[in-house]
Amino acid sequence: MIAIELFIVLAFIYLGARMGGIGIGLAGGAGVLVLSLFLGVDTGHIPVDVILIIMSVIAAISALQVAGGLDWLVQLAENFLRKNPKQITFYAPMVTYLMTLLAGTGHTAFSTLPVIAEVAKEQGVRPSRPLSISVVASQVAITASPISAAVVFFSDILENHGVSYLTLLSIAIPSTFMACMAGAFVANFIGCELKEDPVYQQRLAQGLVTTNAVTSRHILPSAKLATAIFVVAIISVVVYATLISDSVALITHPSLSRNDAIMVFMLTAATAIVTLTKIDASKIPDAATFKSGMSACICVLGVAWLGDTFVAGHIEEIKAVSSELLGRFPWLLAVVLFFASMLLYSQGATTTALMPAALAIGVAPLTAIASFAAVSALFVLPTYPTLLAAVEMDDTGSTRIGKWVFNHPFFIPGVVTISTSVLLGFIFGQLLLG
Template sequence: MAVFEVVVQILLFLLPLVVGAKYGPMALIGASGLSVFIMVEVMRLVPGQPPISAIFIVLAVISATAAMTAAGGMAWLVQKAESALRKHPGRIPLVGPLLVWLFAIMSGTGNITFALVPVLYEVSYGAKIRPERVLATANAVSQLALMASPVAAVTYVFINLTETDGNTLGKTLAVTVPASLIATVLASLVMSRYGKELDDDPEYQRRLAAGEIAPPAPTSASGEPVELRPRAAWSVYFFLAGVVIGCVLGLFQRLRPTYPKLLPDGTYADVAVSMSFMIPIVMFAVTGAIMIFCRLKTAAVISEPIIGTGLIAALLLLAVPVLAGTILNAHMEAVTSFVGSAIGVTVMLFALLLFLLASLIQSQVASLTILVPAAAAAGLGAGPMTGMLGAASGNNLLASMGGLGQACIMTDKTGSTKQGSILINGSFLVPMLLCSGFAIAIGLGLQLLVY
């Protein structure tokens, strides 16, 4: 009977993942709720708890990003990036992904890459460079860079989960920033030679001969001027100010307020306000400052597409970790024993599990929320886990089915950027594996110096 119940619980966990892979994240959320209902109401398991701090962080960061976008800040950033790319079109296989890395770190979201895709394609094609090399790498980097962003929700969720092990923002960024940057450069260099040259690509030559695409023409030093909203640049300045304040508060704990906390032995101790609270408050303050100074109405902010993305992310954190937590509550001892013995053999198991979980759930935050507590309970330290955060970019395994992947495929008129016959074997698989592999290898080395 016990074996039967375990099998049913495993099926109830896997079923939402299968449904989500076929019908999308909202289906995953709904199916997770159904599974939790069955496990709690019928099987009488103790329900898992939603990670409220993580949801708080996600909503705050998304609100600030949406306000900056509505104020024209994203358009201002893209305009600056376009100007830089057009000045040196031949270097776009390296410069393009590096700009994506920088913008994703500054904004805390990979969605900014949507605005850069047309520019990356136009400049690369104008320089007679296979667009797939740039677009596919940029797609992978947009997710990898989030591990190194001081305002990305995934960064602070991870710190919140590992702060009891002495982890801090400074230590995390000291590993993830150089690891992701070097991984971006190495992956870009490898991808700069990936695939056939356009002159040797039969599909491109067919489209060119059929008149489906015009021959490449050199790009001008500057694109068409884009009219920006008044004070668009200021929205970026406010956002970056929030980033700086968050970094300073994370690096220097003494700057955060303290309050007396009752300890189990009946005594009180002064405890600093956690970064999982300070970061959302700072980013909500940034949202307010942008809306007031740039004279934005609520309708303008909530109409931004990134609000929908943030809502999906928050709902995933309400559903999937509760589903996993409900099962873990019933089997924590067995799971901890397994993970502990396996991690004792190889810490790389954490990277493999994180990669697979992220690819199934399609959420970096939810994957870390599920896996980190189990790995920590099994004895894996914050240092090795930080070094392997690049594995969370496994959420990009089905990139060809995602919005950004489809944008790259449809924008590339040469046909070089492909979806693949089995979803994962398209243009995005190789750069994603390169970015993740390089980041893990470099991160594990760096964490030995930092932790």
């Protein structure tokens, strides 16, 4: 039966991937129906906290976007990149990494990709180089963001194993950032120079390559205040989580758990933004970040529920097969997470579906933390929204998807980034955890 059930899980994941968008979440729910109703499998745990955290964070970010805060941040990013255009391949992923770290969602990269492509063209740099690693950096940074659903969920289960929220961030942030720089170094040598690219020359001759600079944005007067409120909320989350942690324990009997605190702080930030900047709250559901965030909730609901339904029903069998293998080769967990996230299209969904099972079968916390970045292999299949946006925004044709599906400019920088992050995670983790 376990083979049949696994086949059903994979079949519905494949169906969801073919549907695209929130299809992976819809198909996940359908898979749960088949497993439970027709095969008698008890339904697994619904990641309610993860979904609620995503909703709360997205509400605050959407309010920030309506108030003009995201436009102001993108303007700052553009100014930074134009002052340092020669090193665009290294500075662009820094920008997308930091924006994701701040916002807890990689979809903030949408706003910066046109700027990256334009600055690269102006300098004669092959746009595929900074665009590819920038997309990868925006995905990997999810595993280091203090307010991302993946980090919050993972830190919650790690606390049962003696690892605090602050310790997780202390390992994840430096390892993922340094890994992104390693990926940028590799990306800088991929592909011929732009002027030597025959596809670019052909498009240039046909007049398909624009040379106009990105138009300046109209920054609303409320942008800076809204951004300040959002940043204060993030700092408050980190400080509060530190104060209630077992390692600090300055608040020994907190009235709010860390998960509840994140939701409260984010919703309060959204309230403050709407009240103090006087934006129209009815515009928040129409914001692009709100729509993408709610889609992410559906994806996490369906896929994580499907994964947990299968894993929970066969945890003993999985323990028997995996514990010895992972004990001998702990890095295999990163490989499993890599391929799972490639199909699940969500760091949050992959984390909630597999990390509890990994720790339950005896995987050491150090191994789990070091492997955490591998849940960001969303770049492997060239169908993720930010990846497709990068391809669309590069009118030079250098950021193109090959006919063999996997031969696209995101693959090698992405694999290098995740591999380096896992390696650094083991190194930093060993230093902090002993």
